[in-house]
Amino acid sequence: MISFVWFVLFGAALAVKHKEHLKIDLVENFPSSIRKLFKMIELIVIFAFLFVFIYYGILLIRDNFQSGQTVGFLPLQVAYVYMAIPISGLCMLYYTVKDLMRK
Known part of the structure; x- marks a missing residue:
């Protein structure tokens, strides 16, 4: 389960x-000004989503470290599982900014 969470979130960053x-091909037929x-x-x-994703991911980790909740029978805190949220969000932010700088 832990690996699945990490793989899905980093798969989203690679996407x-x-x-x-998701893409909408309909917009590509519009004039240049409307496409812009x-x-x-x-x-x-995208930036609003990533801000919420990273900010509340960090809050979730902080709260889970304070509560000390563990994953089932493993001696691993849930916060380590939730760390995938802001880390993948930062990766998504990096790739978005990198793409923005190329244009």
């Missing part, structure tokens, strides 16, 4: 890197 997330507007809206939504 951001290779631009393999949609691109700006897309970036605003």
Whole structure:
């Protein structure tokens, strides 16, 4: 279960890197000015999502370290499982900013 959580979240970061997330092909047929507007809206939504993802992921980790909750019968705190959330969010942010700088 722990590996699955980490693999899924880092798979999402790789999908951001290779631009393999959901795409809407309808926008590609629009004029250039409208495509730029949609691109700006897309970036605003992505940055807002990543901010929430990273910020609340960090809060979740902090709260779990304070509670001391462990994973089932393993002597491993749940916070280590939840660390995948902000770390993958930072990777997604890195790839998004890197893509933005190339354009």
